[in-house]
Amino acid sequence: MIGRLNHVAIAVADVEKASKVYASTLGAKVGPAEIVAEHGVKVVFVELPNTKIELLEPYGENSPIAAFVEKNPAGGIHHVCYEVDDIVKARDHLKSEGARVLGDGSPRIGAHGKPVLFLHPKDFCGTLVELEQA
Amino acid sequence: MIGRLNHVAIAVADVEKASKVYASTLGAKVGPAEIVAEHGVKVVFVELPNTKIELLEPYGENSPIAAFVEKNPAGGIHHVCYEVDDIVKARDHLKSEGARVLGDGSPRIGAHGKPVLFLHPKDFCGTLVELEQA
Numbered sequence: 001m002i003g004r005l006n007h008v009a010i011a012v013a014d015v016e017k018a019s020k021v022y023a024s025t026l027g028a029k030v031g032p033a034e035i036v037a038e039h040g041v042k043v044v045f046v047e048l049p050n051t052k053i054e055l056l057e058p059y060g061e062n063s064p065i066a067a068f069v070e071k072n073p074a075g076g077i078h079h080v081c082y083e084v085d086d087i088v089k090a091r092d093h094l095k096s097e098g099a100r101v102l103g104d105g106s107p108r109i110g111a112h113g114k115p116v117l118f119l120h121p122k123d124f125c126g127t128l129v130e131l132e133q134a
Numbered sequence: 135m136i137g138r139l140n141h142v143a144i145a146v147a148d149v150e151k152a153s154k155v156y157a158s159t160l161g162a163k164v165g166p167a168e169i170v171a172e173h174g175v176k177v178v179f180v181e182l183p184n185t186k187i188e189l190l191e192p193y194g195e196n197s198p199i200a201a202f203v204e205k206n207p208a209g210g211i212h213h214v215c216y217e218v219d220d221i222v223k224a225r226d227h228l229k230s231e232g233a234r235v236l237g238d239g240s241p242r243i244g245a246h247g248k249p250v251l252f253l254h255p256k257d258f259c260g261t262l263v264e265l266e267q268a
Binding site: 001002003004005008010012018021024025026027028048049050051053055072074075076077080082093094097099121122123124125126127129 | 139144146208228259260
């Protein structure tokens with residue numbers, strides 16, 4: 001069912017500072033910071049040859065990553081995102097296996113403009129998993 | 135400097151159980167469990183089209199991931215591993231940038247038989263980073 005690892009998301013308090021770590025210290029190809037207001041994040045994409053790292057900073061009120069960054073002021077890995085061909089089929093399979101899908105189970109449009117779902121970390125090795133329809 | 139994301143390592147208390155999550159629930163291609171005694175882990179590789187997930191269980195006395203799993207009994211993402219062409223050049227660059235390399239700074243042979251180094255999470259967005267010479 002799952003395909004490519006679309007990205008690893010790392011949440012930080014200051015995305016410009018994190019950008020410098022990836023650009024200067026690690027020598028990766030790093031894009032400009034972009035605000036995605038409707039998802040409550042300021043994001044920088046680190047382009048690796050085979051996947052992406054997304055550096056996320058909380059933006060605005062009620063950012064979904066604000067509590068995480070408060071608990072992890074040095075930053076930390078927030079989630080991994082796997083691609084699926086058909087997100088509704090994927091959800092139905094997961095539910096039939098007894099796995100918990102977060103929210104009301106309806107895919108919403110994610111930060112890349114594609115349907116996404118988040119899965120309960122307790123059912124997935126303590127890891128918050130995003131599924132994105134490729 | 136950094137190239138491909140070689141793998142994401144997820145540490146868990148029971149790698150057979152985690153295997154089933156990835157094989158049955160997420161429908162990924164999952165290999166057999168292997169003991170890598172000299173690194174203190176039992177490991178399962180999840181092969182995605184563009185990278186790998188490594189599921190790690192502590193093995194034996196003094197496993198380097200034992201404390202992590204004790205703190206995170208449901209499991210959690212332990213580290214990410216980026217490939218570099220020349221690990222000694224990479225280390226020297228990192229040190230010149232003021233970043234902390236763990237241990238005595240000498241690459242050791244990692245679980246894939248290649249030279250590796252680990253970098254201090256505090257200098258890398260709260261993320262334990264492994265560098266592996268590709």
